[in-house]
Amino acid sequence: MPLADKYRPTIIDDVVGQSHIVGENKVINNMIKNNYFPNMIFYGPPGVGKTTVAEIISKISDKKFFKINATNSSLDDIKRIIKEIGSFGTDNGILLYIDEIQSFNKRQQQSILEFIESGAITLIASTTENPYHYVYKAILSRSIVMEFKAIKKIDIIEGIKKIISRYNIDNLAKVSIDEDAIDTIANASGGDMRSAINILELGINEAALDRDGNLNINSDTIERLSVATAYNFDSDGDIHYNLLSAFQKSIRGSDPDAAVYYLARLLKGGDLISICRRLLVIASEDVGMAYPNAITIVKACVDSAMQLGLPEARIVLSQATIVLASSPKSNSSYMAINRAMEDVETTVQDDIPEFLKDSHYAGASKLGSGIGYKYPHDYPNHYIKQEYLPENMRTRKYYKEQDNKFESNIKKYLDTLKK
Template identity: 60%
Template sequence: MTKPLADKIRPKDVKDVVGQSHLLGENKILNRILSSGYITNMIFYGPPGVGKTTVANIIAKITNKKFYKINATNASLEDIKRIIKDLDSLMTLNGVLLYLDEIQNFNKKQQQSLLEFMENGKITLIASTTENPYHYVYKAILSRSTVLEFKMLTKEEIIKGLRRAIDVSKKDLSDINIEYDENVLEYIANVSNGDLRKAINAIELAIYSTKPNKDRGIYIDLSIAKECTQKKVLNYDKSGDSHYDILSAFQKSIRGSDPDASIHYLARLIKAGDLISICRRLLVIACEDIGMAYPNAINIVKSCVDSAMQLGFPEARIPLSQATLVLATAPKSNSAYMAIDLALNDLDSKDVGDIPIYLKDSHYSGANKLGRGVDYKYPHSYKNNYVKQQYLPENIKNAEYYIPGKNKMEQKVENYLRYIKNY
C-alpha cells in the first residue's frame, strides 16, 4: 500500500520539524526534555496538522521503553487493559511509552485506568488533544503531566513544508518533471489554516491528478491548486475551545474600540453560521461594555439582532455588521456591569440587614399597624422630585455601587445627581 505523502515526509529528527520553535528551539522546554533523554508525562495541545504526532514519534525513537500508540476516538478500556497486562513482560522491563491520541474522547473512567501506572512509572503517557486539556482531561492526569501547547503554523512554515513535500515527490516520481507556479504554494498555505497535513494532502492531489504531457512533465498552476483544495475551513466548534476563543476576541475588540478587528471576528463567527452566539454576545456587550455611556445602544442592537434573526443568513450579516460597528465606535463604560457585581458581592459576603421599614410594601389593610410605609417621603411631592432619605439597609447605608464613568453621558448623570442633592 502506498503511504500518503504526509507520512513519507514526516520528520525523523526534531531539527526537521516545521514550526513550534517556542517548544523545539534551542534551550526551549521540549528541546531540553529530548536532549536530556528523561521523558516525563506530557500532554500535547493544539490544532490538527501542527506536529503533535510527529514529535511523539520522535520521542518514541529516543526512548528505550516499549512504545504503544492508540487513538481514543476508537479505542476502549480493553485496549488499555491489554497494555497493562504487558507491563511485567520481558518486552516492557524498561516501562511503556503510551501515545494516546485525542485523549479528550476518553471518559473519566478510561483516563483513571492509567493513573496507578503513571504514578509508579510503569507507563509514561504522551497524550495529544485538539481541545483545551484543562476542560477535557481528568485533573489527576493533568497534575501528573506537563501541558505543552502547539501553535498553528504560519504561512511561511507551511510553504517550507510544501517545498519539502514536492522534493520528496520528485524523488518518488523520478521519471516525471514536476514544476509549479510559486503562487500555488502561497495559495495552498493561505487556505490550509495552519494545518500542514491539509496543505500536503492538497499538493499531493495536485501532483498525482495532473496528467503528464508528452515530455513527461507536469505543471501545477493556480487553477489546479484551487481545484485540489477544499474551501477554507476555520477552526470552529460550537462546543469547543475555538468557539469561546473567537467570541472572546470579538468582545475584547469591540471593548477596545477597534472596528476593524471587531468586524474580522464577526466574519469568523458568520462563516461558522453561529447566529445565536453572535446575537447573544452583541446584546451583552451593549450593556456590559457600552452601558451608561450610550444607553440607547441596547435599543439599536436589539433592533439589529431581531432583524438578523428574521432574515437569517446570508442577509443577517448586514444588521450584525451594523450592530458591531455601533458598539465598536460607541463610547465605553462598564459602570452598570461593575455596579451590579459589587451589589451581588455584598449579598454574598456581608450581613446587609433588613429593608428600611418605610420602604416596605404598604398597599394592604393593616400595613400601618405594622409600621410599613409610615414615614416614607414621596419624592414627587418635593422640589425637583427629590428628597433626602435612606434607601439602603442600615448595615450598608454608606455603600456605593454606581460610579459614573468619565464619558459625556455619565458626566451629565453625575452633574444631575449633584444638582438635585445639593439643591
C-alpha cells in the same frame, strides 16, 4: 501511501511550526537532547504535529512504545499494555501514546494512573479538546500540558516546499510548482499541515506531464480542484469561546476592524445565537452608560438578524458591531451590580427601611409599613433626601460615574439635586 504519511517528519528539525516549543533551546528539543520525557498532554487543532512529535520521541526514547487511539480502543486494550510491564523489552519502562484521549471515560483514564505514578508507564496523550475540561484531573496534575497551535502560513509554505523537494528525490517525474499555487494551498489549509499536503497531492494527481515528463502545477491547477478553505470551528469547543472572547475584547478596545474580522470568523461557524447574545451583553457591559442608546440599536439589529437569517444577517450584525466598537465606553453598570452582588452574598442584610415597605394592603399601617415615606414628585425637582439603603449599607456606593460626556452630565445632575 498518502504523502502526509510517507513524508511525515522523522527528526525534530523537520517539524514545521510550533516554534514556541520546537527549535533550538526549546522545551521539546531539550527533552530530546537530554533523553528525558515526562508525562505530557499535547493539545491543539488537527494537523499541527502532535502525533508527529510523539512518534519522533518514541524513536529516541529507550522505552518500549505502544500507540492506541481512544476513539476505537477499550479498557481491554489498556489492560493488554499494562500486562507488558516487566516483560522482555520493558526494562526501561513503557512509553504509551494515546491519541484523542478525550474519547476515554474517567474509568479508562484512571486505569493507567497507578502505573504513571510508579513510572512504569510514561504517558504522551494528544487531544483536540481542552484537556482541562476532558482529561481526568489526577492525570493532568502528573503531566505537562503543551499547546500546539495552528501552523502559520509562512510555515505551511516552508513545509510544502520540503515535501516537494523530497518528492522530487524519490520520483522520476519531477514536480514544478509556482509560488502562487503554493500560496493558494497555504491559504486553503486553514493552518493544518496535513490538509495542505492533501491538497498538494490532489494537485500532483491533477497536473499533466509536460514533454520532459515533469508535472507542472500552477494556481489554475489548484483552483480547478475547487477545494474549500479548511475552517476549524466547534460550537462547543475552545475555538468558539476564544473567538467570542477576542470579539468582545476587540469591541471593548474600540477596534472596529478587529471586531468585524472576528465577527466574520464567528459567522463562518454559523452560530447566530451566540453572536447576538454577546452583542447584547457588550452593549451594557462595555458601552453602558457612556451611550445608553447603544442597546436600543443593538437590540434592533439582533432582532433583524434573527428574522433575516444568514447570509443577510451578517450585514446588520456588522452594523451592531461597528456601533459598539466605535462608541464611548463605560463599565459603570457592570461594576455597580458586581459590587452590590458581592455585598448581598457576603454581608448580613439589615431589614428594608419601614417607609419603603409595601403599604398596599389592609393592615400595613399597623405594621408600620410605608409610614413616613415622602413622595419625591411632591417636592421641587422631584427630589427629597431620604435614606433608601438598609442601615448597615448606607455608606456603600455602587454606581460610580465614569469620565464620559453622558455620565459627567449625570454626576452634575445628581450633585445639583443633593445640594
